[in-house]
Amino acid sequence: MDILIKNLNFPKNVYKGLSYGEILIRNGKIDQIAETISLKDSEKVDVLDAEGGYISPGWVEIFSDFADPGYEFKEDLTTGAAAAFAGGFTHVFLLPSTSPVVDNKSQVSYIIDKSARLPVSLYPVGAVSKGLEGKELSEMYDMGDSGAIAYSDGKLPLQSAGLLLKALQYIKANDGILIQMPFDRSIGTFGLINEGLVSTRLGLPGLPAIAEELMIQRDIELVRYTESKLHFTGISSAKSVALIAAAKKEGLRITCSVTPHHLLFTDEDLKDYDTNLKLNPPLRTKADRDALREGVKNGNIDLIATQHFPQHFDDKVREFEYAKNGMIGLQTTYSALMHALPELSPERIAELLSLKARTVFGLPELSLKTGETADLTIFHPGKSSTFTKEDNKSKASNSPYFGKKLKGKVLATVSCNQIHKN
Structure with a gap:
């Protein structure tokens, strides 16, 4: 999995090197973190535009x-x-x-x-x-x-x-x-x-x-x-x-x-x-x-x-x-x-x-730096989301949220060399 995440904000307690920039992930690991990442024309990567969203471990x-x-x-x-x-x-x-x-x-x-x-x-x-x-x-x-x-x-x-x-x-x-x-x-x-x-x-x-x-x-x-x-x-x-x-x-x-x-x-x-x-x-x-x-x-x-x-x-x-x-x-x-x-x-x-x-609970601390495994959540407080039965991944449907428009949206999750985009 190779993906470039653009237009990304970095919370201060997550990454101190930049406040805004991009992350390139290759084969499930963080390859680059920079304000702007330039790729060669021959390089084929998926691109996710976070539109000003934030990143978290x-x-x-x-x-x-x-x-x-x-x-x-x-x-x-x-x-x-x-x-x-x-x-x-x-x-x-x-x-x-x-x-x-x-x-x-x-x-x-x-x-x-x-x-x-x-x-x-x-x-x-x-x-x-x-x-x-x-x-x-x-x-x-x-x-x-x-x-x-x-x-x-x-x-x-x-x-x-x-x-x-x-x-x-x-x-x-x-x-x-x-x-x-x-x-x-x-x-x-x-x-x-x-x-x-x-x-x-x-x-x-x-x-x-x-x-x-x-x-x-x-x-x-x-x-x-x-x-x-x-x-x-x-x-x-x-x-x-x-x-x-x-x-x-x-x-x-x-x-x-x-x-x-x-x-x-x-x-x-x-x-x-x-x-x-x-x-x-x-x-x-x-x-x-x-x-x-x-x-x-x-x-x-x-x-x-x-x-x-x-x-x-x-x-x-x-x-x-x-x-x-x-x-x-x-x-x-x-x-x-x-x-x-x-x-x-x-x-x-x-x-x-x-x-x-x-x-x-003593889990390993995750840090945003090159060479580390990409274990990330991308979220956007300025967007809204509506949970539908078609979106539901669970076998169960006991939720009061179906059809309700709520503030905030998870844009993507990266883990185990996989990505889910919402």
């Missing part, structure tokens, strides 16, 4: 479900990777909630081996507990040796403080990190949406924010005790942001992420019982959404996690009570984020979607 998604193995009717590694590639992502962390569960080194190897031929690097997240049952620790050390990027029980967060304590102590041996989606399942067990005025008006059981906030308070205490590393993902309330900000100020090794959906929608958007907006954690109030937005802007929230959770048609097109949680989102992450927070600078976008995740 390839984006990283840390908490998605590709349902493979075991649930390939919802998604598989190939279709999930295609959706990620189209959305600007070159690295995706996959949840262990498959069948069989990713709780041993053979399952880790399965994902790594199958991803070798894909345009996106897939990283298994190893289960903390065997079978995701929350009772005893899995083969965490072996999974780490085999390539697990982190540890988590995914959508079934650890309820046992004792088991989480052991896990946090265990991962210190190799400076590992645990990802927790905070939710005390003994509170609001049957809740369908955020507990509040909207749930009362719609006649739906509520899931209170305290179920999330109590879990965060507990886990912060365990991190303080163990001096280990923990990442909270899917935080959804104003108090959650404040609790995590205070813990970080104290110097605890805690980071957090939020979904683009929680930055854009609120529980008011559920007035029509749209099952595509049935999520866990649920969409909360406008005040909570505004606190999340402020956390993204001021840095208290470290990064964006799409939480791409595909569901089969039959599990979404049904009564709200029985519909399953989650939405797909890899192809709409950037546009949803820019629609919610159009004031975000290209530098902050690169940090939220790439640079910070690489630091937090």
Whole structure:
């Protein structure tokens, strides 16, 4: 693959040599970076005009479900990777909630081996507990040796403080990190949406924010005790942001992420019982959404996690009570984020979607220089995009974004000597 990318802006935290210029990629590697690149008439390369768009190291998604193995009717590694590639992502962390569960080194190897031929690097997240049952620790050390990027029980967060304590102590041996989606399942067990005025008006059981906030308070205490590393993902309330900000100020090794959906929608958007907006954690109030937005802007929230959770048609097109949680989102992450927070600078976008995740999870640092592998995302905040069913690369279609015009557009993704242009 040989391609010349022209009319390109360089965010200051991505490349300091130029603010505007061109990049030539040959055979999957960066060949030249210059204000203007001249080619001989005999040289045949593809040309992409970025029209003033920006470049970033390839984006990283840390908490998605590709349902493979075991649930390939919802998604598989190939279709999930295609959706990620189209959305600007070159690295995706996959949840262990498959069948069989990713709780041993053979399952880790399965994902790594199958991803070798894909345009996106897939990283298994190893289960903390065997079978995701929350009772005893899995083969965490072996999974780490085999390539697990982190540890988590995914959508079934650890309820046992004792088991989480052991896990946090265990991962210190190799400076590992645990990802927790905070939710005390003994509170609001049957809740369908955020507990509040909207749930009362719609006649739906509520899931209170305290179920999330109590879990965060507990886990912060365990991190303080163990001096280990923990990442909270899917935080959804104003108090959650404040609790995590205070813990970080104290110097605890805690980071957090939020979904683009929680930055854009609120529980008011559920007035029509749209099952595509049935999520866990649920969409909360406008005040909570505004606190999340402020956390993204001021840095208290470290990064964006799409939480791409595909569901089969039959599990979404049904009564709200029985519909399953989650939405797909890899192809709409950037546009949803820019629609919610159009004031975000290209530098902050690169940090939220790439640079910070690489630091937090110990991925190799990518630099823009000649000879380096081209692992890049080209995006344009000044353009708009509309996600259509024809554009959708996922097997699933549980998205509230179809047909909606959103700010911002991913122009292209370059990875593994391949390119996807939108």
